[in-house]
């Protein structure tokens with residue numbers, strides 16, 4: 432089954448909804464599946480064929496055997512903790528030659544667990560669009576979400592070169608820039624540029640909330656607060672999955688962050704101008 436004939440997107444939230452809209456714009460027949468009726472109604476009103484489907488197997492789901500029989504590619508856009516169990520659930524019901532890919536924000540655990548349950552004739556390529564926002568749900572989905580954004584693909588030694596090339600072309604068609612790396616390298620890098628910033632933003636707001644519980648101080652905040660705290664509005668369910676799944680890479684970064692904070696704390700305490708200036712200059716030079 433060719434990708435251009437039919438694609439399925441499981442989880443029609445911010446990311447899945449954006450993929451479904453983009454695929455539809457490309458002229459690909461898209462089937463969207465989600466467990467939430469309101470989400471399905473929104474997607475349907477935008478011309479996407481929808482099915483109620485709960486990958487955790489609750490009542491009311493669409494029967495699996497038939498639903499994917501004409502699907503060339505399946506995007507899994509559910510929370511990280513549901514991805515490998517979803518592959519297990521659907522893998523024996525997709526046509527031979529089909530590609531399953533995901534958008535989860537961690538890769539090592541997902542790719543390992545998926546490869547252990549994948550039947551012959553079905554391919555899995557891990558994916559992670561480095562686009563999105565602190566928002567959740569189909570209501571925020573946009574067909575141009577991925578324009579210009581890095582989109583990481585994480586093949587393994589067992590990944591067929593032709594399948595990977597198909598994914599690279601599809602990512603380009605979504606308007607994104609494909610970047611290929613191993614699942615391990617992915618987790619190491621995104622822990623630094625995505626997971627740690629999220630932890631710091633959330634912790635920053637929690638620290639201020641503790642010192643200023645009245646909240647009215649926000650009225651005085653300017654761009655610095657806005658720039659450093661936007662992602663503190665992120666989805667708790669999605670992030671608890673990410674942080675726990677990638678703890679091996681995140682915990683050393685938290686230690687490094689605490690150490691840097693202590694250096695600055697000590698320098699401020701002792702009015703050590705040279706150290707304070709040095710820390711600022713170091714950060715500015717790295718960011719260039």
Ligand SMILES: NC(=O)C1=CN([C@@H]2O[C@H](COP(=O)(O)OP(=O)(O)OC[C@H]3O[C@@H](n4cnc5c(N)ncnc54)[C@H](O)[C@@H]3O)[C@@H](O)[C@H]2O)C=CC1
Pocket residue numbers: 441442443444445446447464465466467470484485486487508509510511513534535536537559560561562563564565566567568569666669673
């Ligand atoms: N939010 C972001 O900026 C980004 C998120 N990601 C990843 O993409 C995935 C999706 O994230 P978002 O779209 O932000 O989440 P979201 O919360 O906006 O959407 C998730 C969707 O999945 C549905 N869903 C949840 N459990 C389900 C189940 N068991 N069966 C069927 N449907 C189910 C929900 O009803 C919802 O519509 C996550 O794995 C996340 O780590 C990747 C890049 C960016």
Ligand SMILES: O=C(O)C(=O)Cc1ccc(O)cc1
Pocket residue numbers: 535536560561562563564565625662
């Ligand atoms: O809002 C932002 O700036 C983001 O960086 C969104 C985001 C959240 C999770 C990801 O795995 C990737 C991107």
